[in-house]
Amino acid sequence: xxxxxxxxxxxxxxxxxxxxxxxxxxxxxxxxxxxxxxxxxxxxxxxxxxxxxxxxxxxxxxxxxxxxxxxxxxxxxxxxxxxxxxxxxxxxxxxxxxxxxxxxxxxxxxxxxxxxxxxxxxxxxxxxxxxxxxxxxxxxxxxxxxxxxxxxxxxxxxxxxxxxxxxxxxxxxxxxxxxxxxxxxxxxxxxxxxxxxxxxxxxxxxxxxxxxxxxxxxxxxxxxxxxxxxxxxxxxxxxxxxxxxxxxxxxxxxxxxxxxxxxxxxxxxxxxxxxxxxxxxxxxxxxxxxxxxxxxxxxxxxxxxxxxxxxxxxxxxxxxxxxxxxxxxxxxxxxxxxxxxxxxxxxxxxxxxxxxxxxxxxxxxxxxxxxxxxxxxxxxxxxxxxxxxxxxxxxxxxxxxxxxxxxxxxxxxxxxxxxxxxxxxxxxxxxxxxxxxxxxxxxxxxxxxxxxxxxxxxxxxxxxxxxxxxxxxxxxxxxxxxxxxxxxxxxxxxxxxxxxxxxxxxxxxxxxxxxxxxxxxxxxxxxxxxxxxxxxxxxxxxxxxxxxxxxxxxxxxxxxxxxxxxxxxxxxx
Numbered sequence: 001x002x003x004x005x006x007x008x009x010x011x012x013x014x015x016x017x018x019x020x021x022x023x024x025x026x027x028x029x030x031x032x033x034x035x036x037x038x039x040x041x042x043x044x045x046x047x048x049x050x051x052x053x054x055x056x057x058x059x060x061x062x063x064x065x066x067x068x069x070x071x072x073x074x075x076x077x078x079x080x081x082x083x084x085x086x087x088x089x090x091x092x093x094x095x096x097x098x099x100x101x102x103x104x105x106x107x108x109x110x111x112x113x114x115x116x117x118x119x120x121x122x123x124x125x126x127x128x129x130x131x132x133x134x135x136x137x138x139x140x141x142x143x144x145x146x147x148x149x150x151x152x153x154x155x156x157x158x159x160x161x162x163x164x165x166x167x168x169x170x171x172x173x174x175x176x177x178x179x180x181x182x183x184x185x186x187x188x189x190x191x192x193x194x195x196x197x198x199x200x201x202x203x204x205x206x207x208x209x210x211x212x213x214x215x216x217x218x219x220x221x222x223x224x225x226x227x228x229x230x231x232x233x234x235x236x237x238x239x240x241x242x243x244x245x246x247x248x249x250x251x252x253x254x255x256x257x258x259x260x261x262x263x264x265x266x267x268x269x270x271x272x273x274x275x276x277x278x279x280x281x282x283x284x285x286x287x288x289x290x291x292x293x294x295x296x297x298x299x300x301x302x303x304x305x306x307x308x309x310x311x312x313x314x315x316x317x318x319x320x321x322x323x324x325x326x327x328x329x330x331x332x333x334x335x336x337x338x339x340x341x342x343x344x345x346x347x348x349x350x351x352x353x354x355x356x357x358x359x360x361x362x363x364x365x366x367x368x369x370x371x372x373x374x375x376x377x378x379x380x381x382x383x384x385x386x387x388x389x390x391x392x393x394x395x396x397x398x399x400x401x402x403x404x405x406x407x408x409x410x411x412x413x414x415x416x417x418x419x420x421x422x423x424x425x426x427x428x429x430x431x432x433x434x435x436x437x438x439x440x441x442x443x444x445x446x447x448x449x450x451x452x453x454x455x456x457x458x459x460x461x462x463x464x465x466x467x468x469x470x471x472x473x474x475x476x477x478x479x480x481x482x483x484x485x486x487x488x489x490x491x492x493x494x495x496x497x498x499x500x501x502x503x504x505x506x507x508x509x510x511x512x513x514x515x516x517x518x519x520x521x522x523x524x525x526x527x528x529x530x531x532x533x534x535x536x537x538x539x540x541x542x543x544x545x546x547x548x549x550x551x552x553x554x555x556x557x558x559x560x561x562x563x564x565x566x567x568x569x570x571x572x573x
Contacts, residue, residue, distance in 0.1 A: 002163075005156025006213060007056050008063030010225040011044050012149045013206060015064055016125060017228035018043045020235065023124050024291060026104070033131040051221045063149075070145040071129060075138035078192065081492040082499070082537075082563060083137060085193035085369045089530035089564030091115050092123065092194035096139045097536070100127035105294040109302075113524040117295050117308045121235025122196050136537060140194050146202045147182045147191070153209050154178035158448075161409075165451055177448060180474045181205060184440045185377050185481030186433055189369040192489055200237045201437035203229050204247055208416070208441065211251030214276070215258060216409075226251075227279060231287035238307055241288070243423065243438060248280045250419040257412035302523070315429060320373070322350040323431055332424065335431035336439070337381045340374030340480065342366050349373075351431065356381035357473075367484030375433020376440060377477025384439070386470040387446035391417075393463030394453045403455050410452030417445030447471060498560060500541060505558075505570040507544045510534055511551040513565040530564035 018040035026032065041064060048056040083089065091114035098110065099120065110116040126139030155178040162170035182202065190198035207229035213222040230248070233240035255276075256268055288296050299308045323331050338351045340363040351373050363378035374380070391414045398406035420442035429435045447470040450463045502508050510531045520526060535545040548569075553559060556569040 002156045002160045004059045004062075005152050005159075006219070007048065007052055007059040007221065008066075009149050009153035009156070009206070010210075010221045011048060011060035011063045012067050012145075013210075013225045013228045013232065014044045014047055015040050015067075017231050019128065020121050020124055020232065021291060023128075024106070033128050037128060037132070047224065048221070051224070056221075063152075067145050067149060070148050071138075071141045072133065074141040074144045075129070075133050075135050078141070079135055079137070080496050081137075081192065081489065082495050083140065083193050084488045084492045084495075084563055085190075085195055086564050087114075088140075088194035089533045089562075089566070090528040091118075092196075093136075093139075093533045094529040095120060095123040096126045096130060096194070097136070097533075099124055100131045109523040111524055112526045112529050113309060113520050114527070116524045117299060117303075119235045119237060119240075119292055119295060121232065121291065122199055122237075126194070136540060140192060143187070143199050143202070144191055146199055147187060150202045150206050150209075151178045151182045153206060154181045157209050157213060161451060165407075165454070167451065176471065177444065180471065180478070181441060181444055183478045183481065184437055185367050185371075185477055185484070186375065186437045186440070188478070188481040188485050189367055189371065189488065190434075191485065192492060193369045195369055195434070196237050197434035197437060200233060200240060200243075201440075203233045203236060204240075204243055204438055205441055207233065207244070207247050208250070208420075211248070212254065212416075215251065215255040215412075223276065223279065227283040230280060230283040231291055234284065234287040235292045239427075239435065241306075242427065244284060246419060246423040247438075248277075248284075250416040252277065253419060254412040254416045257415055258409050260408065303521070311428065318347055318372075319429075320351045320431070321348045328428060328430055329425050332426075332430035332436070335375075335433065335436070336384060338374045338431075339363060340366055340371065340378050343368075343370060343372035347372075354381075356385055359476075364480045364483050365487055367481045368488045370434060371484075372432055377480045379473035379476040379480075380440075380443075383447070383470045383473035383477065384443045386466045386473065387443040390463045390466035390470060391446045391449040393459050393466060394449050397453055397455070397457075397459035397463065400459070403457060404460060405454040407452040410449045413445055413452070414449050417442045420445070443470065444474070447474075492563075495563065499538065499543070499562075499568075502538070502543050502568070502570065503541070505543075506573075507546055507571065508538065509546050509548045509551075509556075509569040509571055511548050511567050511569070513551075513561065513567050528565065530562075530566050533564070534562060534566055534568075 019036060022036045022039060044060060045057055048060045091112050094112050095115040103110065105120045126142055129138050129142060130136060155174050158174035158177045159170055162173050167173060184201055187198035187201055207226055210222045210226035210229060213219050214226060230244050233244045252272055255272055256265065259268060261268065296306060300306055323334050326334065334351045334353065337353050337356065339354045341352065357379065359378040363374065367377060394406065394410055397404040420438045424430060424436040424439040424442065427436050447467050450467045453460055453463060512528065512531060531547045535547060538545050551567045551569060555571060557572045559567060559569040562568055
C-alpha cells in the first residue's frame, strides 16, 4: 500500500507540472487541452517506468484516473452552487476563463490588475478543467482532488514509519495523521472557492512529504516530485517565493540530523547540495524565470518590482486596529491566541485574545474561506502548545537514554517543524491564517514525534498524553472548519436559488457595491471583473443582464447582494 500511495501521489504532481509546462508551448494562448492532457499522461508514464519499472505503471494510471474522477464528480455535485468568496469573482474566474478562451499571459497584459500581476499557473490548470467539462465554475474542483492526493501521500508516508516502529493499529494512526494534515481549516474553507491559499498549502505539504521520503529512502521519484511541487508552488501564489526555499531548507536540516555518520557536518552538507540542492535551486529559478515569466519577470520590467501591487496598499484597511503597530512576531502571537470570530464586520475590529483550550459555541460556526481572527479554529492554540510539549517530553526522555529508546528521526522531524514554525512567525502578515497555513503542518509534525519514542515511564506517558490532547484539539478545529464550510455551502445554495429565480424578469441590472480600493495602472484599469463574471454566469442560466454604473434602490422592483461585491436589480417596468 505504501508503494502504491507514493507512486500514485507522485504521478499526480508530475502530471500537473507537465500539464503546466506544456501549456507554455501554446503559441496563441490556451489551446489543445485534450492533446496536452494526453501528452502529460504519456510523459508521466515514461518517467514512472524509468524510475520504478513496469510495476509502477498501474498505480500511476490508477491515480490519474481517480484524480480525474474526483474532479468530475465534485464539479457535477457543486455545479448549482456559487463561489462564496470575493476574490473568485474579482479576478480568479476572469483569469481562468480568459486563459481558457485563448488569452496568453506571456504575449499581452490583462485589463485586470490582479490577473496581470499575480502567478497564473494554478489558473491555467483550472482552465483545463473548465475547457474539458464545459462548466464555468468547475475549476475549484482541483483543490478537492489535490486534497485527496496529499491525503494519499501522507497516509503512505506515516504508514511506513508506523510499521517500522511496530506501532499498534498503524493503518488507523496513518489515516488519522493524514486526515489532520489535509483538513487544515484554511483548506476546508476554500474547497468551494477559487482562492489559492488552500492549494498552496497542499502543494507545500506535498513538498514536505516528498523531501522526507527522499531523505529516508533515497527515492528518485520523490525527488522529481519535489521538483514539480516547487514549480507548482511558485506559479500558484507569490507567497511561495518565501515558503518554498524555507521548506527545502527544512528538508536539508532533516536529512542532516537524521544521518548516522561520523562524517563532518560540512561534508554532509556539501554532499546534499551536490546531490539535491542544485536540483531544487534550479527548479525554483526555472519555475520563476521560465514557467513563471509572467508575472515575475514582467512585473520587474513593467513596474520595477517583483511583487506588484504593493502589499502595503493591499493591507491598508484590512488589518485589525490593535495589531497595526505590533512587530511581526507579536502579530503571529495574536493570530494564534485569538478567538475565532467573524471577519467581515467590521474588517478592522480588534483581535480578542483568549486562554488556550477555552471556547464559545459561536466559534464553531464562523470559520470560512477568509477568517481573519482565529482562522485555524477554536482549539488551535492548545494544539500548538501541547504538540511542542509532546516533543519536549521526548527530548527529555532522549537525554535520560535508559529505559527509553529515541530515534534521531524524531529530532529531525521536530527540526523541520520548527523551521515551518519560525517561517510562519516571521511572515509579514502572520496574524492572518490563510497567509501562514504551514503553521498547521508545523504543529502536526511536533505532535507526531512520540512515534519515535519507545519505552514505558513518566516521560513517554507525558509525551503521548500531550500528543493525544493535540490530536483531539486538531479534530476540534476540523469539526469547526467543517461546520463553517457547511454553512458557507448552504449560503451559496441559497444565493443560487435566488439567482435562478431571476429568469422571470426581462433584464437584471448589475452594479458594484463599492468602489475599488486600488486604482489601475498604465496597462490594467480594472480591480474587479465581478459584474462581467456574473453577467456570463447568468446568461448561461438564461438570465438577461445589463451592467450599470449606479444602483438606485427605488428604481428596482426587487434587488439583492451577490458574493463578490455586486448588487443585482430588477428594474421596475
